[in-house]
Amino acid sequence: MEKTEPNFTYLWTSFLVSSIGDWLYRLALPIIILQRTGSAYHAATVFGVSFIPWVLFSLIGGSLADNYPKKKILILGNICAVFSSVFLIGVLSFSQIDFKLLYFAVFILASVDPLIHPSFQSIIPEIVRKEQFAKANAMIQTIDNTLSIMGPLAGGSIVMLLGGINALWIDTVSFVLAVGILRLLPNKIESKRSKHIIKKLWSDIVEGAKYSFHQRVIFSGSMMFLFTNFALNMFEANFIFYMTKTLNYPLVDATIAMSIGGIGSLIAGALGSKIVSRYKAGVLLSSSTILAGISTLLLLGNTNYLYIGVVLGLVSFFGTINVITYFTLRQRTVPKEILGRVVSVTRMISYASIPVGSWFGGLLLGWGEPMFVVIMIAGVIRTLAGFIARLSPLGKEV
Known part of the structure; x- marks a missing residue:
């Protein structure tokens, strides 16, 4: 460069x-x-x-x-x-x-x-x-x-x-x-230091929150991610347990499945810009969420570690397309001067469900429920989140 x-x-x-x-x-x-x-x-x-x-x-x-x-x-x-x-x-x-x-x-x-x-x-x-x-x-x-x-x-x-x-x-x-x-x-990289960092932080939070909650398309998107992250992390937080303890695979087989799953993200990253430019944002966001949910349910079909890896690849493909589409939509619709704060607020909303989903999935397993139940609940929630998103202001976004 x-x-x-x-x-x-x-x-x-x-x-x-x-x-x-x-x-x-x-x-x-x-x-x-x-x-x-x-x-x-x-x-x-x-x-x-x-x-x-x-x-x-x-x-x-x-x-x-x-x-x-x-x-x-x-x-x-x-x-x-x-x-x-x-x-x-x-x-x-x-x-x-x-x-x-x-x-x-x-x-x-x-x-x-x-x-x-x-x-x-x-x-x-x-x-x-x-x-x-x-x-x-x-x-x-x-x-x-x-x-x-x-x-x-x-x-x-x-x-x-x-x-x-x-x-x-x-x-x-x-x-x-x-x-x-x-x-x-280089040491010359400097930023202007504010003397009123606490006051500025509070004003940033208020301004970013007001915009995020009043912009119905952006807010609908963050709510969609709130539920999809809950569902995703019910399974993801317990993946190592599922592979090594429930299915009794050696760790190497579990990591092979994870690596195969990563290929989905790599492919989505390569094709993302073409796909996002070809379809309406609302349709693509809701559809990719639905397909990610249905793909999660495919984990119920077989317990072979290679099969699991391929299914994880599908889930990560649709999930990555979903994220690329939303980020692009947000960059396109939110004014530049407030974009950073809107990103922070929407990320806070969408990430709020991750610890809850992780804890809930582990709690179900701790109660003796099989991983089948965790996968079923996660897949259904993610699929429903896609259908609800289709009916929301997000689903009507072009």
Whole structure:
């Protein structure tokens, strides 16, 4: 990217390193809990707790990005992640897991992402020329989609070879490496600092909330995602338990299924722009939600891990098309000067159901209900969410 290429290289390299660490964390933590306790409830609850900070801190992260140097926020965030990760490892090292401490440690570590993610997104225009924005975002998306395929298999192999705790140590090292890479970004990247950050944060929340709730199409979309995220995470939070404990597959087979599922996202990412430009947004959003729900119900048809992987690929394909369509619709209809706040508010609404769905799915399994019931409820809720979206103002959006 000519003059800005080295700086962007530092950014995407730090993203790659930390994302690899994230995959190790996502796989290692539920495996450790399941091996130590055998409890689907605790494994699913930990998964859900990790999303609560997105509901609580998303708007704060956006306000920080607008008022403080983004490079410093990214570096300090990763430093905090190092100490939080070490604390989590310490909690897991006790012979008897204290689940209150575990939930607290997971919450603290998960709080880093929503606080620094807006800075990561908004620093790109500062280090990349405007005509290179598309290429820069495509690079980030390519890394993300590729890791959705390679991450489960590579991460699962590391967890099996080195053990869950050692995998978490590697995750910790990834934060340290990210700090070192981010320090290479130029110091001239600065943001205007507000002296009234609390007052500005409150005004941002009020303005963003008013617009989001009064814009019926955008609000309908966030409500659709509220229910689809509830359904999706009923199953996703309990996937490792289902594969390794219920179906008795080795971890490698579970990660193979996850990797096959990631191919769906990769294909959707490649075809998304063509599909979104060809169909009406309302029809595409409701239809992709319905098809994702029906695809989820296909998991009831067979328990072969390759079959499960293919079905997960269908679910992730329709889910990714769904997200691309909504993001494009939001960018097209929301004024630029308020877009960041609307993104934060709608994300808070849609993410609010993730911890609840994770907890509910784990609770059902803890009560002795079979995974069949969890999958059935999740598929039906997601399908109904699509039909309701078709009848809402969102479904009438062209």
